[in-house]
Amino acid sequence: MHVTISPSSVEGTIRAPPSKSYTHRAILAAGYADRTSVRDALWSADTRATARAVELFGGDVDRRDGGTLEIEGFDGTPGVPADVIDCDNSGTTMRLVTATAALADGTSVLTGDESLRSRPQGPLLEAITDLGAQAASTRSNGQAPLVVTGPISGDAVSIPGDVSSQYVTALLMAGAVTDDGLELTLETELKSAPYVDITLELLEAFGVDARRTDDGFAVEGGQRYGAESGEYAVPGDFSSISYPLAAGAIAGENGVRIEGAQPSAQGDTAIVEIVDRMGASVDWDRDAGTIDVTTGSLEGIEVSVENTPDLLPTIATLGAVADGDTRITNAEHVRYKETDRVSAMAEELGKMGVETTEEPDSLTIHGSDSRLEGATVEGRGDHRIVMTLALAGLVADGETTITGAEHVDVSYPGFFDALEGLGASLERRRE
Ligand SMILES: O=C(O)C1=C[C@@H](OP(=O)(O)O)[C@@H](O)[C@H](O)C1
Numbered sequence: 001m002h003v004t005i006s007p008s009s010v011e012g013t014i015r016a017p018p019s020k021s022y023t024h025r026a027i028l029a030a031g032y033a034d035r036t037s038v039r040d041a042l043w044s045a046d047t048r049a050t051a052r053a054v055e056l057f058g059g060d061v062d063r064r065d066g067g068t069l070e071i072e073g074f075d076g077t078p079g080v081p082a083d084v085i086d087c088d089n090s091g092t093t094m095r096l097v098t099a100t101a102a103l104a105d106g107t108s109v110l111t112g113d114e115s116l117r118s119r120p121q122g123p124l125l126e127a128i129t130d131l132g133a134q135a136a137s138t139r140s141n142g143q144a145p146l147v148v149t150g151p152i153s154g155d156a157v158s159i160p161g162d163v164s165s166q167y168v169t170a171l172l173m174a175g176a177v178t179d180d181g182l183e184l185t186l187e188t189e190l191k192s193a194p195y196v197d198i199t200l201e202l203l204e205a206f207g208v209d210a211r212r213t214d215d216g217f218a219v220e221g222g223q224r225y226g227a228e229s230g231e232y233a234v235p236g237d238f239s240s241i242s243y244p245l246a247a248g249a250i251a252g253e254n255g256v257r258i259e260g261a262q263p264s265a266q267g268d269t270a271i272v273e274i275v276d277r278m279g280a281s282v283d284w285d286r287d288a289g290t291i292d293v294t295t296g297s298l299e300g301i302e303v304s305v306e307n308t309p310d311l312l313p314t315i316a317t318l319g320a321v322a323d324g325d326t327r328i329t330n331a332e333h334v335r336y337k338e339t340d341r342v343s344a345m346a347e348e349l350g351k352m353g354v355e356t357t358e359e360p361d362s363l364t365i366h367g368s369d370s371r372l373e374g375a376t377v378e379g380r381g382d383h384r385i386v387m388t389l390a391l392a393g394l395v396a397d398g399e400t401t402i403t404g405a406e407h408v409d410v411s412y413p414g415f416f417d418a419l420e421g422l423g424a425s426l427e428r429r430r431e
């Protein structure tokens with residue numbers, strides 16, 4: 001699908017979609033448990049991939065009206081999947097499920113789409129091998145397809161922290177149901193650290209004890225997963241909230257209100273402060289879970305995305321609209337996502353007349369008072385690139401067409417409906 005956006009202002013109220021990160025973990029935790037109702041779950045291409053994996057391990061995921069998932073788990077012992085596990089476009093699914101596969105007494109095969117088959121899995125495969133199971137890339141390049149034969153038996157392992165925090169999440173979630181538990185030692189500093197906080201918060205809600213140690217994390221073995229009263233509710237997604245928030249900051253003269261924005265462990269809540277620092281008017285009522293944002297005259301800032309990699313595309317577009325330089329630092333791990341998002345933003349914003357300077361671990365956007373130029377830009381098969389380029393289209397001169405816009409289904413299936421609901425003028429066309 002191509003989407004063409006015409007310059008528009010936005011106003012009104014929208015509801016945040018549920019968190020993708022919490023939903024993935026809740027579906028898998030419910031898989032490790034007996035029975036759980038996961039309320040307000042995100043049902044998107046990525047979370048469906050995790051649900052399919054839980055079913056292949058012997059669980060059952062039944063979606064009811066109103067967004068509740070009724071999940072029957074495999075109760076701590078995953079069966080050997082009867083088919084290849086297709087993780088589609090979802091890095092979270094592949095990492096979390098690879099560790100689950102390492103618990104099964106047999107062989108699992110995992111694959112995904114072209115983008116996912118180019119992302120790094122090597123450190124997780126090595127950790128699983130060190131724990132006494134077999135885990136390999138079919139092409140011996142640390143990328144999927146992956147073949148994993150469990151079960152793991154060890155109780156201590158070390159892993160780098162600067163490629164993906166999802167390796168840590170995966171091993172903690174699986175480690176809780178091993179006999180001996182796991183001690184994880186980090187070989188490097190941890191990037192994307194708040195995502196492990198999300199994991200610890202979720203594990204606690206499922207009655208599983210895991211903790212930080214001086215040099216990493218630890219989880220006791222022999223634990224049982226079970227949410228209180230068999231229910232778990234997913235909070236709103238701040239990575240997704242970043243798009244309507246940024247839309248309000250650049251094109252919301254009459255204000256945009258976002259509901260469903262309750263505080264949680266998400267590092268991406270940082271977007272509220274970032275938009276505020278750049279000069280928009282923002283008010284987050286944490287008790288009510290509402291954020292009100294109104295356009296201001298935006299100025300460039302320096303911001304590290306060490307803990308918030310998924311915000312880079314949104315900040316890049318804000319920087320393109322702001323006056324002066326916006327320097328996004330500590331961004332090397334943002335190159336290992338659905339696409340290399342540092343280069344993707346430099347190149348696609350470049351098509352709209354924006355000057356940028358790219359370095360291995362940073363992106364500087366040279367914003368200016370002049371408007372962006374409407375252009376045809378590529379979504380690169382990456383939901384976040386599509387969504388942020390749509391925001392740029394709101395304030396460009398002339399029309400902006402984004403190719404591959406259907407990829408929003410990965411994390412925010414209702415994105416274009418939401419943007420239209422706020423008054424954006426857009427047209428969808430089949431390719
Ligand atoms: O655990 C998670 O839910 C995620 C962790 C982050 O990845 P990395 O830890 O690989 O940076 C983030 O980019 C991704 O969108 C979701």
Ligand SMILES: C=C(OP(=O)(O)O)C(=O)O
Binds near residue numbers: 091
């Ligand atoms: C990188 C992302 O997700 P994943 O790693 O699960 O593919 C994302 O949602 O931006």
